[in-house]
Amino acid sequence: xxxxxxxxxxxxxxxxxxxxxxxxxxxxxxxxxxxxxxxxxxxxxxxxxxxxxxxxxxxxxxxxxxxxxxxxxxxxxxxxxxxxxxxxxxxxxxxxxxxxxxxxxxxxxxxxxxxxxxxxxxxxxxxxxxxxxxxxxxxxxxxxxxxxxxxxxxxxxxxxxxxxxxxxxxxxxxxxxxxxxxxxxxxxxxxxxxxxxxxxxxxxxxxxxxxxxxxxxxxxxxxxxxxxxxxxxxxxxxxxxxxxxxxxxxxxxxxxxxxxxxxxxxxxxxxxxxxxxxxxx
Amino acid sequence: xxxxxxxxxxxxxxxxxxxxxxxxxxxxxxxxxxxxxxxxxxxxxxxxxxxxxxxxxxxxxxxxxxxxxxxxxxxxxxxxxxxxxxxxxxxxxxxxxxxxxxxxxxxxxxxxxxxxxxxxxxxxxxxxxxxxxxxxxxxxxxxxxxxxxxxxxxxxxxxxxxxxxxxxxxxxxxxxxxxxxxxxxxxxxxxxxxxxxxxxxxxxxxxxxxxxxxxxxxxxxxxxxxxxxxxxxxxxxxxxxxxxxxxxxxxxxxxxxxxxxxxxxxxxxxxxxxxxxxxxx
Numbered sequence: 001x002x003x004x005x006x007x008x009x010x011x012x013x014x015x016x017x018x019x020x021x022x023x024x025x026x027x028x029x030x031x032x033x034x035x036x037x038x039x040x041x042x043x044x045x046x047x048x049x050x051x052x053x054x055x056x057x058x059x060x061x062x063x064x065x066x067x068x069x070x071x072x073x074x075x076x077x078x079x080x081x082x083x084x085x086x087x088x089x090x091x092x093x094x095x096x097x098x099x100x101x102x103x104x105x106x107x108x109x110x111x112x113x114x115x116x117x118x119x120x121x122x123x124x125x126x127x128x129x130x131x132x133x134x135x136x137x138x139x140x141x142x143x144x145x146x147x148x149x150x151x152x153x154x155x156x157x158x159x160x161x162x163x164x165x166x167x168x169x170x171x172x173x174x175x176x177x178x179x180x181x182x183x184x185x186x187x188x189x190x191x192x193x194x195x196x197x198x199x200x201x202x203x204x205x206x207x208x209x210x211x212x213x214x215x216x217x218x219x220x221x222x223x224x225x226x227x228x229x230x231x232x233x234x235x236x237x238x239x240x241x242x243x244x245x246x247x248x249x250x251x252x253x254x255x256x257x258x259x260x261x262x263x264x265x266x267x268x269x270x271x272x273x274x275x276x277x278x279x280x281x
Numbered sequence: 282x283x284x285x286x287x288x289x290x291x292x293x294x295x296x297x298x299x300x301x302x303x304x305x306x307x308x309x310x311x312x313x314x315x316x317x318x319x320x321x322x323x324x325x326x327x328x329x330x331x332x333x334x335x336x337x338x339x340x341x342x343x344x345x346x347x348x349x350x351x352x353x354x355x356x357x358x359x360x361x362x363x364x365x366x367x368x369x370x371x372x373x374x375x376x377x378x379x380x381x382x383x384x385x386x387x388x389x390x391x392x393x394x395x396x397x398x399x400x401x402x403x404x405x406x407x408x409x410x411x412x413x414x415x416x417x418x419x420x421x422x423x424x425x426x427x428x429x430x431x432x433x434x435x436x437x438x439x440x441x442x443x444x445x446x447x448x449x450x451x452x453x454x455x456x457x458x459x460x461x462x463x464x465x466x467x468x469x470x471x472x473x474x475x476x477x478x479x480x481x482x483x484x485x486x487x488x489x490x491x492x493x494x495x496x497x498x499x500x501x502x503x504x505x506x507x508x509x510x511x512x513x514x515x516x517x518x519x520x521x522x523x524x525x526x527x528x529x530x531x532x533x534x535x536x537x538x539x540x541x542x543x544x545x546x547x548x549x550x551x552x553x554x555x556x557x558x559x560x561x562x
Contacts, residue, residue, distance in 0.1 A: 007446055105410075105444035107388040129386075137446040163386035165288055165418040 002089040007138050010091045014140050023049030026141035028132060031055035032072040033081045036176040036184035040145045041085040043173050052139050053082050054091040061127030072189045098134060106130045109156045115250040116152050116263050120240055128153055129160050136168060143169035149183045151276045183275045190271040198236035199268045205230045206277045209262045213279045218256040220244035240265040247278055283370040288419050291372045295421050304330030307422035309413060312336035313353040314362045317457040317465035321426045322366040324454050333420050334363050335372040342408030353470045379415060387411045390437045396531040397433050397544050401521055409434055410441050417449060424450035430464045432557045464556045471552040479517035480549045486511045487558045490543045494560045499537040501525035521546040528559055
């Protein structure tokens, strides 16, 4: 397994891999790998060819006062996991390698970035789109795997790839969950045992949304109100948003006519936790 | 010579060309080709490999009230010139092919886009950077040629390529001029004979700037004042801006210590004409 820190080194490795006719698959992450990331790597591996894992805590997607400095890091453990999952190359650039002095170019998927998390994290998806585009340009993959836990990120990247005419397949991976239903997340490491238990209210609220939908409820506000009531029973959990939206445009739905996305962001202690469920109509 | 209208067709052509190991050079233009464009094509040809000319009047770089609709077009003549210059493929997408319904992704080189023309054409360089990135992604060239008549565009593209880690050589071409010194421009076609004569005041003003510089003048304001006086003697010419800036950062220079860029934009009749000169210190 190659561990590559420079853009030039990664570019050279990719050029050779592509020249040999192999399909290149990228799994971009911020590291501190968990079973959700393992699933992304396994999906990438099944695509065949060579598998590249990038690990980069991207400063451009953190706002002032957010947890850039505190974001958990464990590169030794990450490399062990990468080896176990059959990764061919790990790209671990330093921040100065990705954003040299004088850096000033940003890409934005303008409409989709305004909804949901975008309302609470201005500039976040601009930072995400920019770093993903840079990683695509350095690694030049044929395909890339993204988890649907970050559903908005997933469709923003798909939109960017389509709009910018990138010849890259974007592959979505279903969310991997703990036994109590919580979505795996590196930020779960911020939680105390009590907070972990409190956070399990999130998948329970999503279960309720799905139950309502299956029972015929189609009014967005009724579904979100039921979810809010469930979350509010948990004193350690504070709702940031709960929304029922169109799964493609992310626009709020007062009435569901086909499928819908139920998206939720909740603060538990120091952690901001996200989850979602697609209701297939 | 292949004339290709679809993104898929262009991508396929480029993929084959690259697979055969040939170097691909792109010359992006808005068509209505003149001798300045011929020079770009000849420079591209000298790079070897295969030469792609793109012709696309890019709506994203025109503001409301600008000349998008009126911009001169003559595709038949352009294809004849392309053939004469040994172009291998001409990419002529329709606007709907480049910006399908729902398009919403834009790239911006934020600081460099604010100066000079950027002050008068908000959003212009965002549109330029976006379409050039798209053309790069479709054509996947090893190198691309840009004229230095549009000096700000040239350094914005160089910055974008560096910041976004694109493996593309950006080659600058010196401005080709009419006998009276005017920079070649498709927009010169807007000028009446009287206006053409009036527009020749622009290179004369730049000559004066250079003469001042060679005589030891280093105060930016003195040089721009002398230029303004020359332009003001020509009643058909209206100055939009005349500035002395750092050639790399485009920041205004009150005092020149090394090299400098003298940049000028002037309105003559319906035409907005730009020119510049680099003073090498």
